[in-house]
Amino acid sequence: xxxxxxxxxxxxxxxxxxxxxxxxxxxxxxxxxxxxxxxxxxxxxxxxxxxxxxxxxxxxxxxxxxxxxxxxxxxxxxxxxxxxxxxxxxxxxxxxxxxxxxxxxxxxxxxxxxxxxxxxxxxxxxxxxxxxxxxxxxxxxxxxxxxxxxxxxxxxxxxxxxxxxxxxxxxxxxxxxxxxxxxxxxxxxxxxxxxxxxxxxxxxxxxxxxxxxxxxxxxxxxxxxxxxxxxxxxxxxxxxxxxxxxxxxxxxxxxxxxxxxxxxxxxxxxxxxxxxxxxxxxxxxxxxxxxxxxxxxxxxxxxxxxxxxxxxxxxxxxxxxxxxxxxxxxxxxxxxxxxxxxxxxxxxxxxxxxxxxxxxxxxxxxxxxxxxxxxxxxxxxxxxxxxxxxxxxxxxxxxxxxxxxxxxxxxxxxxx
Amino acid sequence: xxxxxxxxxxxxxxxxxxxxxxxxxxxxxxxxxxxxxxxxxxxxxxxxxxxxxxxxxxxxxxxxxxxxxxxxxxxxxxxxxxxxxxxxxxxxxxxxxxxxxxxxxxxxxxxxxxxxxxxxxxxxxxxxxxxxxxxxxxxxxxxxxxxxxxxxxxxxxxxxxxxxxxxxxxxxxxxxxxxxxxxxxxxxxxxxxxxxxxxxxxxxxxxxxxxxxxxxxxxxxxxxxxxxxxxxxxxxxxxxxxxxxxxxxxxxxxxxxxxxxxxxxxxxxxxxxxxxxxxxxxxxxxxxxxxxxxxxxxxxxxxxxxxxxxxxxxxxxxxxxxxxxxxxxxxxxxxxxxxxxxxxxxxxxxxxxxxxxxxxxxxxxxxxxxxxxxxxxxxxxxxxxxxxx
Numbered sequence: 001x002x003x004x005x006x007x008x009x010x011x012x013x014x015x016x017x018x019x020x021x022x023x024x025x026x027x028x029x030x031x032x033x034x035x036x037x038x039x040x041x042x043x044x045x046x047x048x049x050x051x052x053x054x055x056x057x058x059x060x061x062x063x064x065x066x067x068x069x070x071x072x073x074x075x076x077x078x079x080x081x082x083x084x085x086x087x088x089x090x091x092x093x094x095x096x097x098x099x100x101x102x103x104x105x106x107x108x109x110x111x112x113x114x115x116x117x118x119x120x121x122x123x124x125x126x127x128x129x130x131x132x133x134x135x136x137x138x139x140x141x142x143x144x145x146x147x148x149x150x151x152x153x154x155x156x157x158x159x160x161x162x163x164x165x166x167x168x169x170x171x172x173x174x175x176x177x178x179x180x181x182x183x184x185x186x187x188x189x190x191x192x193x194x195x196x197x198x199x200x201x202x203x204x205x206x207x208x209x210x211x212x213x214x215x216x217x218x219x220x221x222x223x224x225x226x227x228x229x230x231x232x233x234x235x236x237x238x239x240x241x242x243x244x245x246x247x248x249x250x251x252x253x254x255x256x257x258x259x260x261x262x263x264x265x266x267x268x269x270x271x272x273x274x275x276x277x278x279x280x281x282x283x284x285x286x287x288x289x290x291x292x293x294x295x296x297x298x299x300x301x302x303x304x305x306x307x308x309x310x311x312x313x314x315x316x317x318x319x320x321x322x323x324x325x326x327x328x329x330x331x332x333x334x335x336x337x338x339x340x341x342x343x344x345x346x347x348x349x350x351x352x353x354x355x356x357x358x359x360x361x362x363x364x365x366x367x368x369x370x371x372x373x374x375x376x377x378x379x380x381x382x383x384x385x386x387x388x389x390x391x392x393x394x395x396x397x398x399x400x401x402x403x404x405x406x407x408x409x410x411x412x413x414x415x416x
Numbered sequence: 417x418x419x420x421x422x423x424x425x426x427x428x429x430x431x432x433x434x435x436x437x438x439x440x441x442x443x444x445x446x447x448x449x450x451x452x453x454x455x456x457x458x459x460x461x462x463x464x465x466x467x468x469x470x471x472x473x474x475x476x477x478x479x480x481x482x483x484x485x486x487x488x489x490x491x492x493x494x495x496x497x498x499x500x501x502x503x504x505x506x507x508x509x510x511x512x513x514x515x516x517x518x519x520x521x522x523x524x525x526x527x528x529x530x531x532x533x534x535x536x537x538x539x540x541x542x543x544x545x546x547x548x549x550x551x552x553x554x555x556x557x558x559x560x561x562x563x564x565x566x567x568x569x570x571x572x573x574x575x576x577x578x579x580x581x582x583x584x585x586x587x588x589x590x591x592x593x594x595x596x597x598x599x600x601x602x603x604x605x606x607x608x609x610x611x612x613x614x615x616x617x618x619x620x621x622x623x624x625x626x627x628x629x630x631x632x633x634x635x636x637x638x639x640x641x642x643x644x645x646x647x648x649x650x651x652x653x654x655x656x657x658x659x660x661x662x663x664x665x666x667x668x669x670x671x672x673x674x675x676x677x678x679x680x681x682x683x684x685x686x687x688x689x690x691x692x693x694x695x696x697x698x699x700x701x702x703x704x705x706x707x708x709x710x711x712x713x714x715x716x717x718x719x720x721x722x723x724x725x726x727x728x729x730x731x732x733x734x735x736x737x738x739x740x741x742x743x744x745x746x747x748x749x750x751x752x753x754x755x756x757x758x759x760x761x762x763x764x765x766x767x768x769x770x771x772x773x774x775x776x777x778x779x780x781x782x783x784x785x786x787x788x789x790x791x792x793x794x795x796x797x798x799x800x801x802x803x804x805x
Contacts, residue, residue, distance in 0.1 A: 039537070159557065207533055
């Protein structure tokens with residue numbers, strides 16, 4: 001009964017303050033909501049990105065046969081690319097490049113004067129030059145891919161002609177101009193079917209789901225929410241034990257110790273109140289983010305396992321940190337600082353890149369309890385089975401236990 | 417004089433507090449160090465992708481690997497393990513291309529298949545898939561050319577001739593006759609790692625806002641212990657009280673910015689000092705806006721907890737929407753338009769003009785001007801709130 005009273009008092013104290021409500025529920029949803037707003041389109045599989053402003057200069061001096069430069073401009077003006085490219089034709093290179101400097105365009109595309117002739121003759125290689133603003137990366141790469149895809153159609157003709165010529169030479173076979181024209185025509189004729197039904201078919205696939213039903217969450221928002229969930233659960237886990245420090249300062253704890261209530265019951269009550277608060281927080285955040293952002297958190301056993309490990313680790317970490325804090329004045333900055341640093345090290349705020357230099361960061365991730373909790377949730381989102389998440393949960397439980405023992409011993413020493 | 421006394425008092429109070437050292441110095445330096453160590457390690461700016469080649473003896477698989485190798489965007493690495501999904505999910509490789517064991521036979525009959533495993537929701541994933549598709553299309557073209565060669569040279573049934581020509585065409589595709597070359601506009605001269613050039617000013621702007629937890633709380637503490645009310649009963653003018661506070665906040669943010677810029681310059685090769693005057697201008701105006709925001713938070717918050725909430729909410733909103741944590745070009749139209757109205761977006765513009773674009777003083781005039789305008793706006797709001805004090 002006494003323990004219940006302590007739990008209710010601590011819990012109601014936590015849930016009554018605007019600060020606790022904001023940090024427990026509102027902040028993680030706010031941050032994820034902002035990312036959802038930013039990347040919502042990508043999340044649904046239909047990229048919602050801004051059209052790249054392109055200024056194109058067509059210097060191509062086409063002969064009578066093919067105006068490849070003009071064809072390229074028409075290709076980029078195709079209405080199906082209007083959401084990707086906003087094209088403006090300008091008369092000279094200077095104007096196009098000046099538009100990048102004055103930020104009226106993101107890309108300047110220069111079609112060289114020998115573009116058409118280099119397709120039809122075996123002249124030296126020529127290049128379309130794409131000038132870009134170095135602060136912009138995605139738009140120019142999209143334009144580059146579009147142009148390269150188109151230009152490869154013409155390059156293929158030259159490659160076909162040069163290959164046939166070389167093979168004829170190697171095998172001492174006769175070859176005349178008419179045959180080469182036929183090679184060009186053959187290649188052109190086959191180009192549409194080559195694009196529609198290529199002999200080398202590339203299948204694009206997301207990393208395989210580990211669940212039996214193949215369900216997983218690969219969205220950016222899911223990843224962000226996982227980080228926010230772990231960060232704010234540890235934040236709440238640590239700050240819910242602040243009452244021990246504040247009650248010690250204002251004398252309430254000493255008064256409680258003078259009553260017949262056993263100290264173990266007082267601390268157990270505080271621990272259970274924190275545990276309950278974290279269970280409420282995780283439940284609310286998981287349900288709310290599922291409804292609001294459509295995040296697929298994984299199977300129920302995986303969610304329960306990840307949540308259990310995280311909550312135990314967060315409460316243990318909370319007791320340990322608070323046992324090292326001397327007074328409530330110190331708790332805000334020290335704990336805030338430690339949580340931000342360990343959260344950062346745990347990889348909650350950004351994902352390591354695929355560069356080798358990020359190996360250190362990946363190693364640092366697993367030196368923090370947040371890193372392990374993050375790992376468990378990421379596995380759950382990927383649809384991992386109970387058996388794969390269980391070892392991670394065991395690590396989290398061990399971290400929680402070790403931290404709990406350290407914290408309890410510290411408090412025992414302090415209140416002896 | 418009274419204003420300077422108040423300014424001195426605030427500075428002393430901040431310098432004496434341990435929390436100031438944590439929020440204003442240690443945390444930003446730690447973040448800077450972490451990003452610096454992770455972001456500047458590799459000289460290869462190409463995207464690392466894995467190739468799981470289950471057909472190592474196949475001539476066509478080798479031709480495809482060479483085509484991928486010749487890509488400007490990709491850094492392909494051979495893999496032997498089959499746990500590719502985990503590698504991509506953990507970010508060790510941006511994508512993994514699986515070449516099946518029967519690739520050679522499939523390619524010879526013109527029905528080859530490849531699988532690319534990648535995170536479709538990321539910009540890096542999209543870039544890799546585009547480049548891999550370009551390489552696989554070139555191999556498809558080479559197979560067609562092989563077929564045309566055999567037909568043209570009068571031996572359509574000759575498998576040997578067809579394959580020889582196809583492989584020769586694949587080799588020719590590594591150096592195609594028509595190319596697209598991507599260059600930075602010559603006036604723009606970025607120096608240093610791309611990650612750091614985005615992250616270093618990002619950390620500077622983020623902590624100019626986050627650090628307000630310390631400085632804005634001074635005002636709340638004064639209100640809480642009634643010092644502010646007592647001050648208001650003295651002949652000291654309100655404007656001097658606010659002036660003292662804002663001057664202290666401005667100085668603290670400036671010191672923090674200078675420290676971060678020096679660390680970036682000396683240890684991580686971020687060329688902040690290329691245009692010292694332009695850098696000073698953007699830093700001063702950022703500090704001015706940050707101090708005005710601090711004053712507003714101090715005016716709005718009635719308790720220390722509220723300072724933390726408002727500072728954190730401010731940091732999240734201004735940093736995420738203002739393109740501090742990621743470039744606004746990666747977001748949708750509406751988000752980018754709204755985001756670019758925020759002062760943090762202008763601050764990032766100013767820093768990027770200097771660091772990423774390598775421009776001069778003229779390029780920071782507009783961003784700095786906008787920051788000054790925002791400073792007036794926030795300062796005005798803070799003054800208005802203080803009317804009710």
